[in-house]
Amino acid sequence: MASCSDTIYIKADRNIEVTKPEVTLGDVLKIECANPSVTSRVKTLKLLKFHDTDRKNKNRTCVSILKVIACIHEVYPNADVENAGEQDFIVTLEEQKTAGQFVHWVKTFFVVVITFCGAAFSIMAFNNDVDVTKLFGQVYESLTGTESPGFTILELTYSIGVIIGILTFFNHFGKKKFTVDPTPMEVEMRLYENDIQTTLIEDFSRKGKELDVGNSDRSGSSRT
Amino acid sequence: MWVTQTVLAVLGLSAGLAVAAGLFSFIIGLGVISDFADRTHTGDHILLYEDSVALGGMLGNIFWVYHIAIPGGSVLLGVFGIFAGIFVGCWSMALAEILNVFPIFIRRAKLIKCIPYLIAAMALGKGIGALIFFYRGW
Numbered sequence: 199m200a201s202c203s204d205t206i207y208i209k210a211d212r213n214i215e216v217t218k219p220e221v222t223l224g225d226v227l228k229i230e231c232a233n234p235s236v237t238s239r240v241k242t243l244k245l246l247k248f249h250d251t252d253r254k255n256k257n258r259t260c261v262s263i264l265k266v267i268a269c270i271h272e273v274y275p276n277a278d279v280e281n282a283g284e285q286d287f288i289v290t291l292e293e294q295k296t297a298g299q300f301v302h303w304v305k306t307f308f309v310v311v312i313t314f315c316g317a318a319f320s321i322m323a324f325n326n327d328v329d330v331t332k333l334f335g336q337v338y339e340s341l342t343g344t345e346s347p348g349f350t351i352l353e354l355t356y357s358i359g360v361i362i363g364i365l366t367f368f369n370h371f372g373k374k375k376f377t378v379d380p381t382p383m384e385v386e387m388r389l390y391e392n393d394i395q396t397t398l399i400e401d402f403s404r405k406g407k408e409l410d411v412g413n414s415d416r417s418g419s420s421r422t
Numbered sequence: 423m424w425v426t427q428t429v430l431a432v433l434g435l436s437a438g439l440a441v442a443a444g445l446f447s448f449i450i451g452l453g454v455i456s457d458f459a460d461r462t463h464t465g466d467h468i469l470l471y472e473d474s475v476a477l478g479g480m481l482g483n484i485f486w487v488y489h490i491a492i493p494g495g496s497v498l499l500g501v502f503g504i505f506a507g508i509f510v511g512c513w514s515m516a517l518a519e520i521l522n523v524f525p526i527f528i529r530r531a532k533l534i535k536c537i538p539y540l541i542a543a544m545a546l547g548k549g550i551g552a553l554i555f556f557y558r559g560w
Contacts, residue, residue: 305462310474313455315502316509317446317475318482324445325486337433341426351427352434353487359438360483364476366439367446372473382450383468390456 203276206231206240208266209283212395215292219248223266226289236274243269246409248291257291260402262410286399286408321360330356446479452516454509514548 207230214226223229224241231237245266248257267279334353338346365371369381402408455475459465518524528537
């Protein structure tokens with residue numbers, strides 16, 4: 199059993215959330231091997247254990263894929279391990295939801311109000327800044343020859359144009375999407391997440407706190 | 423007569439489209455709202471936030487162009503003021519962040535330890551600056 203010379207394929211996502219303090223390889227990786235018994239044995243190998251689970255800032259660590267390979271080689275020294283995923287990944291111990299739905303909705307409500315007021319403020323500040331009123335008056339006068347009464351077709355179509363522009367830009371209103379593309383906010387959100395994950399991984403490895411081969415085990419990383 | 427009206431209509435429509443595209447990609451591109459969603463762990467509601475930004479833009483513009491009177495008085499004014507203030511505060515910091523002001527400045531000045539004070543000082547400075555600006559009526 200322990201002499202396995204098959205190829206084991208492993209794949210890790212960049213950001214993994216676990217719910218138990220003891221993390222096994224099966225919790226964080228997708229594993230494929232021609233021999234099913236090897237797969238199930240590898241899945242149960244212990245990778246790390248979170249201590250101080252009540253302290254929130256200790257509940258995240260960064261693991262190098264080399265550590266995982268070393269883990270497998272301890273059981274199957276002859277196994278050929280192929281990594282098809284990330285080279286470093288983040289493991290976060292996420293406690294079961296403690297904050298209630300109510301808090302969640304209150305937060306959402308506040309963000310909605312802030313973004314609404316902010317957008318309204320931005321468009322008005324922009325209109326004031328570039329002096330749209332004066333510009334429209336000038337355009338109206340040079341085209342019609344008479345002084346602008348203030349509310350002309352120009353103002354009306356400008357407002358309609360702003361509405362169409364915003365809806366086209368955001369690509370949806372409510373749950374109704376106009377095309378299958380993700381909306382700009384969804385794209386921005388993923389970019390933001392990516393930045394955060396890259397920063398976390400680089401932070402861990404720069405401080406030498408990444409769980410890697412070649413450095414001694416520290417607290418929070420004991421394998422048994 | 424109707425020719426000039428049509429020209430005006432086309433002009434207004436295109437102006438509105440261009441302004442909306444520019445201003446709103448600016449707001450989204452700065453990442454203020456994705457920051458809000460991440461900070462409050464409500465990322466599953468970003469479509470709602472988009473709706474809220476879109477509505478704010480549309481209604482704010484109509485309100486501004488047509489000088490519509492809204493009942494509610496100084497209470498509503500205060501509510502709008504504080505939320506618009508929060509938004510603009512985040513916006514101005516996001517702008518500084520995008521332009522790499524902090525990394526460059528901190529690296530040049532070799533400041534590592536006093537970043538929290540730096541941030542507190544910046545927030546206070548912006549707040550007091552805004553107060554003086556309005557108080558003096560500049």
